[in-house]
Amino acid sequence: xxxxxxxxxxxxxxxxxxxxxxxxxxxxxxxxxxxxxxxxxxxxxxxxxxxxxxxxxxxxxxxxxxxxxxxxxxxxxxxxxxxxxxxxxxxxxxxxxxxxxxxxxxxxxxxxxxxxxxxxxxxxxxxxxxxxxxxxxxxxxxxxxxxxxxxxxxxxxxxxxxxxxxxxxxxxxxxxxxxxxxxxxxxxxxxxxxxxxxxxxxxxxxxxxxxxxxxxxxxxxxxxxxxxxxxxxxxxxxxxxxxxxxxxxxxxxxxxxxxxxxxxxxxxxxxxxxxxxxxxxxxxxxxxxxxxxxxxxxxxxxxxxxxxxxxxxxxxxxxxxxxxxxxxxxxxxxxxxxxxxxxxxxxxxxxxxxxxxxxxxxxxxxxxxxxxxxxxxxxxxxxxxxxxxxxxxxxxxxxxxxxxxxxxxxxxxxxxxxxxxxxxxxxxxxxxxxxxxxxxxxxxxxxxxxxxxxxxxxxxxxxxxxxxxxxxxxxxxxxxxxxxxxxxxxxxxxxxxxxxxxxxxxxxxxxxxxxxxxxxxxxxxxxxxxxxxxxxxxxxxxxxxxxxxxxxxxxxxxxxxxxxxxxxxxxxxxxxxxxxxxxxxxxxxxxxxxxxxxxxxxxxxxxxxxxxxxxxxxxxxxxxxxxxxxxxxxxxxxxxxxxxxxxxxxxxxxxxxxxxxxxxxxxxxxxxxxxxxxxxxxxxxxxxxxxxxxxxxxxxxxxxxxxxxxxxxxxxxxxxxxxxxxxxxxxxxxxxxxxxxxxxxxxxxxxxxxxxxxxxxxxxxxxxxxxxxxxxxxxxxxxxxxxxxxxxxxxxxxxx
Numbered sequence: 001x002x003x004x005x006x007x008x009x010x011x012x013x014x015x016x017x018x019x020x021x022x023x024x025x026x027x028x029x030x031x032x033x034x035x036x037x038x039x040x041x042x043x044x045x046x047x048x049x050x051x052x053x054x055x056x057x058x059x060x061x062x063x064x065x066x067x068x069x070x071x072x073x074x075x076x077x078x079x080x081x082x083x084x085x086x087x088x089x090x091x092x093x094x095x096x097x098x099x100x101x102x103x104x105x106x107x108x109x110x111x112x113x114x115x116x117x118x119x120x121x122x123x124x125x126x127x128x129x130x131x132x133x134x135x136x137x138x139x140x141x142x143x144x145x146x147x148x149x150x151x152x153x154x155x156x157x158x159x160x161x162x163x164x165x166x167x168x169x170x171x172x173x174x175x176x177x178x179x180x181x182x183x184x185x186x187x188x189x190x191x192x193x194x195x196x197x198x199x200x201x202x203x204x205x206x207x208x209x210x211x212x213x214x215x216x217x218x219x220x221x222x223x224x225x226x227x228x229x230x231x232x233x234x235x236x237x238x239x240x241x242x243x244x245x246x247x248x249x250x251x252x253x254x255x256x257x258x259x260x261x262x263x264x265x266x267x268x269x270x271x272x273x274x275x276x277x278x279x280x281x282x283x284x285x286x287x288x289x290x291x292x293x294x295x296x297x298x299x300x301x302x303x304x305x306x307x308x309x310x311x312x313x314x315x316x317x318x319x320x321x322x323x324x325x326x327x328x329x330x331x332x333x334x335x336x337x338x339x340x341x342x343x344x345x346x347x348x349x350x351x352x353x354x355x356x357x358x359x360x361x362x363x364x365x366x367x368x369x370x371x372x373x374x375x376x377x378x379x380x381x382x383x384x385x386x387x388x389x390x391x392x393x394x395x396x397x398x399x400x401x402x403x404x405x406x407x408x409x410x411x412x413x414x415x416x417x418x419x420x421x422x423x424x425x426x427x428x429x430x431x432x433x434x435x436x437x438x439x440x441x442x443x444x445x446x447x448x449x450x451x452x453x454x455x456x457x458x459x460x461x462x463x464x465x466x467x468x469x470x471x472x473x474x475x476x477x478x479x480x481x482x483x484x485x486x487x488x489x490x491x492x493x494x495x496x497x498x499x500x501x502x503x504x505x506x507x508x509x510x511x512x513x514x515x516x517x518x519x520x521x522x523x524x525x526x527x528x529x530x531x532x533x534x535x536x537x538x539x540x541x542x543x544x545x546x547x548x549x550x551x552x553x554x555x556x557x558x559x560x561x562x563x564x565x566x567x568x569x570x571x572x573x574x575x576x577x578x579x580x581x582x583x584x585x586x587x588x589x590x591x592x593x594x595x596x597x598x599x600x601x602x603x604x605x606x607x608x609x610x611x612x613x614x615x616x617x618x619x620x621x622x623x624x625x626x627x628x629x630x631x632x633x634x635x636x637x638x639x640x641x642x643x644x645x646x647x648x649x650x651x652x653x654x655x656x657x658x659x660x661x662x663x664x665x666x667x668x669x670x671x672x673x674x675x676x677x678x679x680x681x682x683x684x685x686x687x688x689x690x691x692x693x694x695x696x697x698x699x700x701x702x703x704x705x706x707x708x709x710x711x712x713x714x715x716x717x718x719x720x721x722x723x724x725x726x727x728x729x730x731x732x733x734x735x736x737x738x739x740x741x742x743x744x745x746x747x748x749x750x751x752x753x754x755x756x757x758x759x760x761x762x763x764x765x766x767x768x769x770x771x772x773x774x775x776x777x778x779x780x781x782x783x784x785x786x787x788x789x790x791x792x793x794x795x796x797x798x799x800x
Contacts, residue, residue, distance in 0.1 A: 001045055002122065003038030007131045009124055011044055042128025048119035050096065051149065058094045058155055059123050060163075061115040062087045064107070066176045067167055069208040071114065074163050076153035076310075077284075081140040082123075084130045089123055091144050092155045100157060105167045113167040116160065146457070150286050150373060156306060162195060166205065178211040181218045186225050193229040198311045202226055248292065248312040251299050259320040262329040262370070264463075267320030276363035277349025280329065280370055283317045287373075327368055332442050332466035334367035335413025338573055342411070342566075343369040345377035345443065352381065352566060356574040359566040372464040376443035383567075384560020386601070392553055393433055394539070401603055401611040402534045403437065404568075406512070408597050409532075409590050410441045410467055411569050415510025416489040418590045418612075421528075421619070422516035424536035430516040432547055433536065434469045436554050437514060440561060442467035451476060451515065455483045462487055462509040469514040473521040481524045487511050488530045488587075523623060525681040529586040532612055533619040571600035585613060620681040628657065628664060629674060633703060634687065641704025644716025645697055646672045652716065672699055 002011040015034075026034075051057050062071045068088050072078060078090040094100050102121050105114040117123055125144065127136040166172060169191060174184035185206065192202045203222060210218070258270040267283040271291070281288040289309060296304040304312075334341045342352040344361070351365045359381070390400045406420040420437070424430045431448065438447045448471035452458035458480065461468050476484075485491070490510030515521060522528055575596040581588040582595070594608050601608070624630050632653050636642060642649070650668040657664040665671040672691060679689045686706040691699060704710050 001043045001125065003034050004042040004044050004124065004128060006041065007129075009044065009122075009131060011046075011122060012038055012041065043125045044122040044128070045125050045144070047102075047117040047121045047123065051093075054096045055149065056094045056096050056118065058092050058100075059089050059117040059121075060092060060155065061089045061117060061123060062113070063115060064111075064113045064167075066173070066209075067113050070166055070205055071163060073204050073208045074159055074166070075155065076159075078153055079141045079151050080144045080147045082126050082137050083140055084124070084137045085133050088140065090153075091147075092153045093149065094118060094155045098157055100155065100160060105164045107167050108170040108173070114163065116155075142457075148373060158306060162197070165191065165195060172209060175206070175209045175218075176211070178214045178216065181210070181216060182221070185218045185222070186228075189222070189225040190229040190232075193226060196307060198307065199223070199226050200311050200314055201307070247300075248296055248304065248308060249315060251295050252292070252312075252316060255295065259316065259324045260327045261321045261324060262327065265321060265326075267317035268329070268370075269316070269320070270368065273349055275348040275350075277351070277365075278368070279349055280368050282370070283313055283320065285373075289313060329370040330367050331370055331372070333411060333413065334365075334369065336366075340411065340413045340569055340573065341365050341367055342378075343371070344380075345371065345375055347377075354566050354569045354573065356570060358570050359563075374445040374464070376439075376445060378443055378562065379559040381563035381566055382559040384557070384562075384564045386561065386564055388557035389436070389554075389561050392550060392557065393429065393436070394543075397603075397607070398611045398614070399534060399536070401608050402532050402615060403433075404601060404603070405594050405608050405612060406514075406532050406534075407437060407441060407565055408568050408572070408594060410512045411565060412590065412593050416530075416587055416589060417510060417512035418530060418532050418587050419484070419488050419512060420514045421522055421531040421533045422514065422536060423519050423521075423533070424516075425518060425538050427544070428536040428538045430536060431471055432550060434471060434514050434516050436551075438467055438469045439554075440558060440565070441512075451521075452480065453477075455479065458483050458487065459509065462511045465511070467512050467514070469516075471516060473515050473517040475521050475523075478524065481522065481527045484513070485527050485530060487513065520622075520626060523626075525620065525623065525678055528616065528619055528623060529680070531616065531619065533615040535615075568597040568600040572597035575599065582609060585609065585616075617684055620684050624678070624681055624685050624687075627678070628661070629653065629671070630678065630682065630687075632656065637687070637703055637705055637708070641702065641708045641710060641713040642716055643702045643713040644700065646675075646691075646701050647698045648716035649701060668698060672701070675701065675703075 002015060004010065005012050012034075025031075045057070045059070047056075047058050049057050060071060060075060062068050063086065065087055071090065075090055075092060078092065080091045082089045082091075100116075100118055102118045103116050104112050105116065107113045124130070124137055126139050129136055169188055171184035171188040171191075175181050175188060189202060189206065192205065197205070206222060207219065252269070256272045258272075260268055260270065262268055269281050269283055269288060269291070271279045271281065273279060281291055283289075292309060292312065293304055296302075296309075330343075332343050334343075338355060340354040342354070344350055344352055348363075350361050350363060351369070353360050353362045353365070361380070386400070386404055390403075393403070395403060403420075406418060409418045422430045422434060435447050438444065442465065444465065448469050449461060449465075451470040451473045452461055487509060488511075490508065522531065572593055573596075576593065579592050579596045581592040585591045591609060591612070594612075598605060598608055633649075636652070645668075647668040650665070650671050653671075654664075659666075665674050675689050676691055679691075682689055688702075688704055688706065688710070690702040692701070693699070702710065702713060704713060
């Protein structure tokens with residue numbers, strides 16, 4: 001990617017020979033120079049860049065909206081695209097050896113309908129500003145950098161030629177209009193048959209060109225048009241492709257395989273392996289297509305064409321979705337009453353079976369497992385213990401109990417799951433510990449991810465990973481915090497489907513996850529209540545070890561660590577029925593599982609739950625003490641509890657808040673929600689909050705400490721919010737100064753200077769100063785009518 005020229009689409013003019021960077025990225029010094037010089041500019045993607053050996057990044061810029069749908073169908077599933085002033089740009093890859101070049105595709109009127117960008121071209125990336133509209137480009141689907149290479153469709157010579165013929169056809173405009181489509185449709189279908197398209201592909205292309213609300217006869221006549229074109233001999237190549245598709249289907253159906261759909265309505269093929277296990281492949285994945293290529297090659301001795309493969313995959317997927325039963329797929333861990341199965345990721349599909357007696361390796365598994373891209377194998381487990389892993393990470397008794405608790409929690413057959421929150425300063429080994437825990441439970445080619453920025457990406461992570469690890473988090477948005485709560489407990493999240501406005505895709509997963517960071521990346525109490533907080537101390541300079549050495553030692557102890565965990569799971573299955581769920585911890589089911597497994601851990605009885613509760617209490621205390629609102633309230637309740645309307649509490653506190661601070665409530669309603677959310681955490685810290693029902697004056701609140709008498713509370717003064725002296729009144733009511741320490745002297749001077757004037761004000765006369773001694777009688781509100789001056793009655797107009 002290169003910085004752009006100001007208000008233009010091209011790269012910055014100072015960058016000479018910019019097309020040459022397609023053969024290799026600029027040096028680090030040059031990138032740093034560009035960052036400092038062009039930090040406020042947009043970014044443009046240099047197409048034709050070799051992103052992997054033999055693979056080039058490309059883009060199909062569709063300028064005419066009439067061709068957007070048909071281009072999407074011809075190119076294939078495009079997970080990443082961008083929109084600007086008009087049309088859409090799809091991102092794809094090309095094979096270097098095919099020798100494809102950039103070109104413009106023109107329609108029948110010689111107007112550019114699409115611009116294929118491959119070599120020596122560039123295209124702006126969101127959120128760069130469009131030079132004409134002055135608005136940013138936007139992503140449709142996933143940002144390009146969030147896509148795996150295998151997800152991007154391949155632009156082949158056949159696809160390019162087909163798209164060129166469709167755009168250039170003189171009949172396509174009539175089909176797009178939906179008016180008088182018969183003659184244009186017959187000619188257009190004949191052209192597609194001549195190009196070697198099969199019936200399914202022709203139907204897909206033709207439907208994508210028609211208007212969305214089309215209700216004419218052309219769709220019903222389409223099969224007849226195709227057969228007529230084939231009878232007239234427009235191309236025997238098209239007939240050969242259809243025949244080859246049937247041969248492929250026959251090969252699949254005659255093989256020892258099973259077609260089914262999973263809980264997400266995706267088509268799968270289940271292959272029975274010679275050793276006795278089964279392997280489940282997603283039909284539309286690259287692995288599934290590779291299996292079909294091999295099947296065709298072994299049977300016929302020739303490679304299958306891309307067109308025949310695509311058509312065959314589409315038909316098999318339709319059979320799996322509409323003619324086969326729906327079955328649940330599991331990722332890494334599955335189980336039922338009294339048994340747990342763990343997919344070891346081996347080529348022979350061997351799994352670990354754990355029951356109350358022990359564990360063993362077997363091919364006999366009643367559950368179907370799915371292995372997404374990046375899924376890696378586990379070593380064969382061996383008898384062992386936890387001491388080697390504990391020593392490697394340098395864990396004390398409490399920290400070792402927390403780590404072991406989380407790992408056993410991951411091996412439950414079903415959710416909900418506790419999550420692991422690892423905090424520590426730089427050099428404490430957070431990332432290394434997270435990686436080792438992840439690779440023990442769910443090995444993956446990319447063990448660490450960046451924290452998702454939206455709910456859709458979070459659920460996609462959950463779809464492709466059993467144990468998710470988010471590395472170096474510095475904070476999270478409230479909606480992501482809520483989504484993580486749902487992920488831990490197995491709640492569902494609905495998100496808009498790609499390229500649609502009115503279709504929702506519902507995700508329902510329960511997954512364990514790890515988040516590590518320096519401090520305070522999780523702040524909402526409902527998420528912290530589901531956590532196992534772990535704090536790692538910084539390694540002293542003399543004790544630090546290279547990460548490579550630690551990982552090598554970890555690989556040596558990994559089989560014994562896995563065997564030890566399986567022993568503990570067997571113990572949990574043996575004791576699960578006789579253990580009562582703890583009532584003083586949020587995730588009671590997970591806690592009961594840990595209590596059941598504890599006898600096999602070698603730890604002191606009760607240590608696991610004690611460590612979790614202590615860590616949660618400490619994390620909750622830190623959360624409370626980092627909250628400005630709660631600190632102010634604790635100062636108010638230092639001597640007495642308080643009672644009154646939330647609006648009065650807001651009036652008492654808000655003058656001392658920085659209005660630019662987004663963390664402080666901006667209204668009494670937001671303060672009420674803030675207190676309601678923090679009430680459970682405050683209760684653990686000995687501060688009780690009681691929000692009663694709402695009246696016509698607002699919601700009332702009681703706040704007191706555990707060692708205070710809840711019947712002897714100080715009434716909050718009701719102050720006119722528009723009165724200039726409200727800050728003085730509230731300071732006198734509470735006899736306390738809620739100000740930063742740096743401003744204390746200024747406050748004292750201001751209070752002394754204004755004391756005489758404040759004593760004479762009506763509001764001060766109406767609100768007497770509260771007593772400061774313990775358990776004094778509750779102040780009664782002043783009778784405002786008695787404070788008014790009485791005037792003698794008048795008789796007659798103007799007379800006394």
